[in-house]
Amino acid sequence: MIWRVIRQIGKTGICTEPAPDIGEAAQAEVARIQTELLTILGQALTIREVDAGSCNGCELEINALGNPYYNLEGLGIKFVASPRHADMLLVTGPVSRNMETALKRTFDATPQPRLVVAVGDCGCDGGIFGESYATCGRVANVIPVDEVVPGCPPAPIDILRGILKAVRRRVRV
Amino acid sequence: MQIPGLEIAQVALSAPVPIWHAHVTAVQWQTAAAAVRNAGGRLVALWAGPMDNVDGSGGSGLPPEAACICAVYGTLEGALWLSLPLAREDAGLVYPDVSAVFPAASRMQRAAAELSGVRAQGAGDTRPWLDHGAWPDGYYPLQQNPGQLPVPQPADLINYPFVRVEGDGVHEIAVGPVHAGIIEPGHFRFSVVGEKVLRLEQRLGYTHKGTEQRMTQLPPLQAARLAGRVSGDSTVAYAWAYCMALESATQTTIPARATWLRAIMLERERIANHLGDLGALGNDAAFAFGLAQFSRLREDWLRGSMRAFGHRLMMDCVVPGGVNADLQPEQIGPLMQLCDGVEKEVHALFAIYEAHPGLQDRFLTTGRVTPALASRLGLTGLAGRASSQTWDLRCDHPWVPYSELQVVMATHNNGDVAARVLVRFEEIFESMRLIRRMLSDMPAGAVHCDVVFPHEAVRGAGWVEGWRGELFVALELAGADQGNRIRRCHLHDPSWQNWPVLEHAIMGNIVPDFPLINKSFNLSYSGHDL
Numbered sequence: 001m002i003w004r005v006i007r008q009i010g011k012t013g014i015c016t017e018p019a020p021d022i023g024e025a026a027q028a029e030v031a032r033i034q035t036e037l038l039t040i041l042g043q044a045l046t047i048r049e050v051d052a053g054s055c056n057g058c059e060l061e062i063n064a065l066g067n068p069y070y071n072l073e074g075l076g077i078k079f080v081a082s083p084r085h086a087d088m089l090l091v092t093g094p095v096s097r098n099m100e101t102a103l104k105r106t107f108d109a110t111p112q113p114r115l116v117v118a119v120g121d122c123g124c125d126g127g128i129f130g131e132s133y134a135t136c137g138r139v140a141n142v143i144p145v146d147e148v149v150p151g152c153p154p155a156p157i158d159i160l161r162g163i164l165k166a167v168r169r170r171v172r173v
Numbered sequence: 174m175q176i177p178g179l180e181i182a183q184v185a186l187s188a189p190v191p192i193w194h195a196h197v198t199a200v201q202w203q204t205a206a207a208a209v210r211n212a213g214g215r216l217v218a219l220w221a222g223p224m225d226n227v228d229g230s231g232g233s234g235l236p237p238e239a240a241c242i243c244a245v246y247g248t249l250e251g252a253l254w255l256s257l258p259l260a261r262e263d264a265g266l267v268y269p270d271v272s273a274v275f276p277a278a279s280r281m282q283r284a285a286a287e288l289s290g291v292r293a294q295g296a297g298d299t300r301p302w303l304d305h306g307a308w309p310d311g312y313y314p315l316q317q318n319p320g321q322l323p324v325p326q327p328a329d330l331i332n333y334p335f336v337r338v339e340g341d342g343v344h345e346i347a348v349g350p351v352h353a354g355i356i357e358p359g360h361f362r363f364s365v366v367g368e369k370v371l372r373l374e375q376r377l378g379y380t381h382k383g384t385e386q387r388m389t390q391l392p393p394l395q396a397a398r399l400a401g402r403v404s405g406d407s408t409v410a411y412a413w414a415y416c417m418a419l420e421s422a423t424q425t426t427i428p429a430r431a432t433w434l435r436a437i438m439l440e441r442e443r444i445a446n447h448l449g450d451l452g453a454l455g456n457d458a459a460f461a462f463g464l465a466q467f468s469r470l471r472e473d474w475l476r477g478s479m480r481a482f483g484h485r486l487m488m489d490c491v492v493p494g495g496v497n498a499d500l501q502p503e504q505i506g507p508l509m510q511l512c513d514g515v516e517k518e519v520h521a522l523f524a525i526y527e528a529h530p531g532l533q534d535r536f537l538t539t540g541r542v543t544p545a546l547a548s549r550l551g552l553t554g555l556a557g558r559a560s561s562q563t564w565d566l567r568c569d570h571p572w573v574p575y576s577e578l579q580v581v582m583a584t585h586n587n588g589d590v591a592a593r594v595l596v597r598f599e600e601i602f603e604s605m606r607l608i609r610r611m612l613s614d615m616p617a618g619a620v621h622c623d624v625v626f627p628h629e630a631v632r633g634a635g636w637v638e639g640w641r642g643e644l645f646v647a648l649e650l651a652g653a654d655q656g657n658r659i660r661r662c663h664l665h666d667p668s669w670q671n672w673p674v675l676e677h678a679i680m681g682n683i684v685p686d687f688p689l690i691n692k693s694f695n696l697s698y699s700g701h702d703l
Contacts, residue, residue, distance in 0.1 A: 001530070
């Protein structure tokens with residue numbers, strides 16, 4: 001049994017791709033951010049994902065960040081189960097009124113300095129759902145947002161770029 | 174369509190799958206439920222809306238507070254859509270309960286009560302469902318002018334009356350709405366003794382975004398975008414079901430090549446989701462190798478969709494009148510090769526999953542739904558097929574191109590996690606075969622045609638076998654005098670039927686098996702909460 005597993009692992013090899021260029025700088029910048037992450041936070045970056053009412057499209061692409069191609073954990077970024085363990089909230093969806101309180105409580109439970117990244121068109125501006133009796137629209141209508149990642153849904157690489165940009169912005173402040 | 178014991182005048186809708194519509198009286202509404210049950214049929218959907226004005230049965234003369242309750246039943250002959258017009262009586266807008274016959278109707282009736290103010294007379298459970306107290310009392314989103322927002326009120330959350338299990342050593346575990354993983358929000362209340370689950374009660378509705386009200390604010394052609402965002406993992410299936418409903422209402426016959434392309438996308442979506450689930454199921458049984466392997470294959474697959482259709486999840490690729498882009502001849506080869514490559518890997522992983530003692534120990538007999546229970550509760554779709562509920566629209570009512578492909582249905586009897594895993598593997602292999610056939614035999618021609626709106630008010634329906642199960646979209650359009658606006662559009666997800674069955678599947682299992690069982694169903698929150 002175990003030989004079959006090992007053979008499959010060996011056959012697959014390593015398919016991780018380099019981290020994305022986040023704008024003006026290239027790989028060196030990513031390395032610098034990783035160092036800065038450590039200086040600022042004293043640890044790797046931990047993220048609590050909150051679906052505040054999305055259609056699940058953004059979640060699929062956030063999940064994809066964990067696959068061997070993007071290998072998020074290899075960059076020192078990890079999704080955690082509790083906001084109390086998180087440095088950053090990754091929030092998706094137009095915030096439904098039924099999730100408004102839960103999102104605020106999650107935000108309050110996240111220790112400072114906390115970062116918030118709104119992912120997807122709905123999180124950025126309410127998207128096709130807009131504001132209604134049932135939704136509060138964009139994430140920034142409910143909690144302060146540091147960075148937005150537009151797209152419906154944004155590709156994993158864009159989400160990763162948004163995460164890195166949010167951290168860099170905080171580093172510069 | 175013949176159902177023994179039910180004599181009503183029916184109109185066949187113009188759609189590629191057999192769907193009939195009929196107006197019924199309250200008495201016929203009740204007889205229909207029992208007759209369908211006796212004939213071995215199932216409840217596909219139930220919803221309420223404003224009084225319909227198709228066939229001149231409604232119209233402008235009707236009091237605005239009138240409403241209409243609708244149900245769709247499925248049998249081997251097709252789907253029967255029943256509309257029961259309701260006039261306000263002393264007791265309000267009431268109709269006879271059907272949850273005693275079809276238990277799955279219970280939550281649908283509770284939702285209809287909140288969205289349209291119609292009540293099921295005789296229903297056992299009348300607790301709120303989608304409304305958590307965030308919108309004003311007496312505001313029925315689907316009965317009112319969507320342009321007028323309700324007066325915002327501070328959101329006082331309802332303290333939901335969960336059923337409490339009493340006894341020595343019984344305690345509760347409350348989970349959610351913000352879950353530990355990267356998944357959608359919902360609340361689970363477990364009553365346990367030690368590790369053993371005595372009862373699970375779900376509370377959903379957290380992602381309710383007023384999708385059905387929003388549908389009525391969008392022009393029919395643009396509403397396809399919103400339909401494709403009801404549940405992101407089923408975007409092709411929803412877009413197709415909505416477009417089928419719109420094309421059925423407007424009597425549009427789309428070019429043959431467009432339906433083949435839609436089917437290629439639908440099967441690609443099925444495989445993408447199954448690959449993701451098989452990886453996650455391995456991971457939930459502490460077999461991280463499975464997650465790494467399947468998530469890699471899923472990524473290869475999504476990148477293939479990106480190259481061929483311009484979007485990783487194929488959102489907005491199915492549009493009213495056809496599809497948004499054609500496949501070029503030079504794209505066929507790479508798509509075939511991707512099928513070959515991924516299928517070979519899935520075969521290797523299938524052999525590993527099947528032979529892995531630790532994995533099989535976690536999968537076998539876990540979260541079991543017996544065929545008898547599945548039939549009684551109306552378990553549907555993929556999970557249903559793993560419990561001998563042999564329904565698959567692609568086989569039961571094959572429309573073009575499925576009518577030329579002889580789809581083989583995957584079914585199992587055990588109804589446990591292992592069976593739901595097996596159904597996924599088999600459906601991947603079958604969908605690979607279908608995609609290859611379609612890529613090579615696809616007819617030439619146009620891939621899009623215009624949708625011409627009629628003068629009068631019309632209705633249409635779409636019925637598609639998505640990866641999770643059957644989706645039903647019911648659409649009522651106003652006449653040209655009102656700009657052919659959408660009067661009501663109901664988008665029904667099979668998760669409505671399957672969520673309550675999950676409460677049964679976990680009983681007697683241990684708490685750490687819940688993620689595994691939950692993932693083996695992988696139900697939609699957004700598609701259910703709307």
